[in-house]
Amino acid sequence: MADALAVPEFPMPRAARCPFDPPPGLKELQDQGPLAKVRLWDGSEPWLVTRYAEQRALLGDARVSSDIDRPGFPPKAGSEGGEGKLSFIMMDDPEHARLRRLVTAPFAIKKVEALRPAVQRIVDGLIDDLLAGPQPVDLVEAFALPIPSLVICELLGVPYEDHEMFQSNTKTMVSSAATPAQRNVATREIAGYLATMIGKRLADPRDDLLSSIAGRISTGELDHQQATEMALLLLIAGHETTANMIALGTAALLEHPDQLALLRESDDPKLVASAVEELLRYLNITHQGRRRAVTEDIEIAGEVIKAGEGVIVVNEIGNRDPEAFEDPDRLDITRDARRHVAFGFGIHQCLGQPLARMELQVVYGTLYQRIPTLRLACDVQDVKFKHDAFIYGVHELPVAW
Template sequence: MADALTAPEFPMPRAARCPFDPPPALKELQEQAPLTKVRLWDGSEPWLVTRYAEQRALLGDPRVSADTDTPGYPTKASPGAGDGKLSFIMMDDPEHARLRRMVTAPFAVKRVEALRPAVQRIVDGLVDDLLAGPRPADLVEEFALPLPSLVICELLGVPYDDHALFQSRTKTMVHRDATPEQRGQASREIAGYLAGVVGERIAAPKDDLLSVIAGQVSAGEIDHREATEMALLLLIAGHETTANMIALGTAALLEHPDQLALLRESDDPKRVAAAVEELLRYLHITHLGRRRAVTEDIEIGGRTIRAGEGVILANEIANRDPAVFTDPDRLDLTRDARRHVAFGFGVHQCLGQPLARMELQVVYGTLYRRIPTLRLARPLDEVRFKEDAFIYGVHELPVTW
C-alpha cells in the first residue's frame, strides 16, 4: 500500500510495445487494493481508484463532486493545462441536471438511430475517397477525423466548410504540451465562432441542435455565454473522442487479425454492436482518469476518503478488472462487454454515448468489409501514440490495401 512517502506518480507510463494496454503500474495497484494514494505533478496526493465496483459506487454517489471548484478537486493534469469548466460536465446537480436536460433530446436513442442512414452515406463516401486516393493513406487525416466532424457539424448545424478550424483548434486544446496561451487562444477562436452562430439561430432558428440551444437563450433559461459553452462542449466531445476511437480501434484490430476477421466477415448488426462494446472496454481514450472531489467522508474499499480529498477514477483499468471481465487483457469481440465504464457511470455518464456507439457501429461494420485487405503501412512500433494528449489515440495511422 502506497503511503505519503511512497505514493507513485500519476499518470503512469505505458509499457513499450503495449500501446493498447493500461500502464503496468495500474494493474499492480489494482491487484494490491481498490484505492491507493498517488502523487500528481504539483505534489498533491488524491486517491486513485482502480477497481470496477468501487469506481461505480463512487461515480453514483452524490457526495462525490465533479465541480472543479470543490475543495480537494485533483489538480489539472499538467502544468500547462487549463482550469476552466467545460459547461455542465464540470458542474453538480441541480445546475448540471438543468443544463444537461436542455440538450438531452437530440441524443436520445431513437433520434440518433434516425441519423444512421446519413452516417452510413458519410462513411461510404469517405471510403470511396480513400479507395480513389493514393496509397499509403493516413487513416486519421483521411477518415477518422472527417467522419465525426461531418456528423457533429450536421447535428449542430455548423457548416462543414469550417471543419478545418475545429480540427486544428481542438487538437491544440487537448494537447498536453500546449501552452496556456495557445490553448486559450484556440478555445477563444472556436467559442467566438460558435457565439456568432448561436446569435444567428436566435434570429432565425433552423432544424438543428444549435437552434435548440439558441431557443433556450430566447426563453431566458440560459444566457448567450452559457449557450456558447454548451455548444463548445458538444462540438469537442463529438469530434475528438470519436475520431481517436476510430483510429485506435482500427490499429488494435489490425494487430488482432482473428478478431478483425470476425468483424469483417459478418454483417450481423448484433455482432457489430457487441464488437463496439468490447473495443470500448479494451481500449480507453480518456486515459488521465475521471477526476472528482469528496464533500463528505466516505467509507469504501476498506479506506476512508475524507471530505476535501480528491479522487481519480482510472476507467481503463476498471475495464480490465478480472472480478468483472474474464481474461480481461484479451480482446474478444464475442464477449458481452456492455458493463464497461468507458462512458462513465451515474449522472455524469456521457450524454453523447448513443451517437458515439452508432458512429462506431457504422464504421466498424463498413470499413473492413469495404477494404478487406486493409493493413498497416508501417510496423506498429513506428506509429506515434498520443501519450502527450489528454485524449489517447494515434497521431497518424498509415494504412494500405
C-alpha cells in the same frame, strides 16, 4: 501521510511495446487493492480508484463532486492557469441536471437511429475516396476525423468548411503538451466562433441544435455564455473522442487478425455492436481518469476518503478488472462487454454515447468488409500514439490494402 517515496506519480507511462494496454503501474496498483494514494504534478495526493466495483460506487455517489472549484479537486497537469468549466460536465446537480436536460433530446436513441442512413452514406463516400486515392494513406486524416466532424457539424448546424479551424484548436485544447496560454487561445477562438453562430441563430433560427440552444437564450433558460459553453462541449465531445476510437480501434483490430476476421466475415449487426462495446472496454481513451472531489466522508474498501480529498477514477484499468471481466487483457469481440465504464457511470455518464455507438457500429461494420485487405503500412511500434494528450488515440495511422 504516506512516505513520499512510496507514493507513485500519476499519470503513469504506458509500456512502449503495449500501446493498447493501460500503464503497467496501474495494473500493479490494482493488484494491491482498489484504492491508492498518488502524487500529481502540483504535489497533491488524491486517491486513485483502480477496481471496477469501487469505481461504479464512487461515480454513482452524490457525495462525489464534478465541480472543479471544490476543495481537493485533482488538477490536470498544465492547468495552473485554470481549467475552466466546460458546461454541465463540470457541475453538480441541480444545475448539472437542468442544463443537461436542455440538450438531451437530440441524443435519444430513436433520434440517433434516424441519423444512421446519413452516417452510412458519409462512411461509404469516404471509403470510395480512399479506394480511388493513393496508397498508403493516413486513416486519421482521410477517414477517422471527417466522419464525426461531418456528423456533429450537421447536427449542430456548423458549416463543415470551418472544420479545420475547430479541429486544429481542439487538438491544442486536449494536448497535455500545450501550455495553459495556448489552450486558452484555442478555446477562445472556438468559443468566439460559436458565440457568433449562436447570435446568427437567434436572429435566423434553423432546424439544428445550435438554433435549439439559442432558443434557450430567448426563453431565459440560458445566457449567451452558457449557450456558447454548451455548444463548445458538444462540438468537442462530438468529434474528438469518436475520431480517436475509430483510428485506435482499427489499429487494435489490425494487430488482432483473428478478431478482425470475425468482424469482417459477419453480417450480424449484433456481432458488430458487440465488437464496439468490447473495443470501448479494451481501449478506453480517457487518458487521465475521471476526476472528482469528495464533499463528505466516504467509507469504502476499508478506507475513509475524507471530505475535501480528491479521487481519480481510472476507467481504463477498471475495464481490465478480472473481477468484472474474465481474462480482461484479451480482446474478444464476442464477449458481453456492455457493462464497461468507458462512458463513465452515474449522472455524468456521457450524454453522446448513443451517437458514438452508432457511428462506431457503421464504421466497424463497413470499413473492413469494403477493404478486406486493409493493413498497417508501417510497424505498429512506428505508429505515433497520443501519449501527449488527455484523450488517447493515434496522431496518424498509415494504412494500405
